[in-house]
Amino acid sequence: MNIGQVSDRAGLPAKTIRYYEDIGLIAPERGDNGYRDFSDTDLHRLVFLGRARGLGFTIEECRTLLALYDDKSRASADVKRVAQEHLVQIDAKIDELKAMRATLSDLITACAGDHRPNCPILSGLAKA
Amino acid sequence: MNIGQVSDRAGLPAKTIRYYEDIGLIAPERGDNGYRDFSDTDLHRLVFLGRARGLGFTIEECRTLLALYDDKSRASADVKRVAQEHLVQIDAKIDELKAMRATLSDLITACAGDHRPNCPILSGLAKA
DNA sequence: GGTTGACCTTCCAGTGACTGGAGGCCCTAT
């Protein structure tokens, strides 16, 4: 399979796939013309990567997950731990965004939003 | 004021303050020795920046907000609009993270997390 | 056989918002 086809099937841009090869996440064969020749296994790895990235795993976490994916004798506990650590990160991020949202929402509510210059949003940002 | 003092008071690293000068968000004076000499106004702008960044505004949004802050005849509606657009972005981000969290949480729940290799997390990531 | 035009290749540079480090000047205290 050429990169275009694998890009369509995996739902990842060709650029991204080349990048993943660069950083050693996949290692497709090469044809005589120098074109990458992707196997079904390569495609599966790319789908895996696309989904893991979509869940917010970092590239390094993906590398770990792929290694576990390849290791047929891994313990599911190892995978679960990685996933749980990531879940904690997501929760932290959500909490952070909620706090931001609350503060910003308060400022917005306090602002008349009319033609006058007086603005609690700007004064709220200015003072410590 | 030297950069160290302003860094302490604004709660921003000196590196970040230099960076903000580089990209034109502040323009402190210079002393004879070449050291930056920050005024109270510079400090206030840095505090403003720190808080706006803390609320997740991008640098370009901060630039806009600072311009409105400087413009004593701005309409509060202009500020409110910028803030509301940002609030929408925050909400979108929260929704995205919640969706990730839900999917990941389901996968984690389905995983026994023991010594056996079978793992619904990995299989969930592998299939489209 | 020539010519499109789509597809593939590599390499370099840019994104956002910093952060780290090297190498060197300046200031104060001992």
Place this chain on the structure above:
DNA sequence: ATAGGGCCTCCAGTCACTGGAAGGTCAACC
């Protein structure tokens, strides 16, 4: 005079791509 800390600039690196230039390859059509 020397030790230290603070300040300066400039360059490179981060993360995960993304865009673009310059050029090779392939299949189809005339």
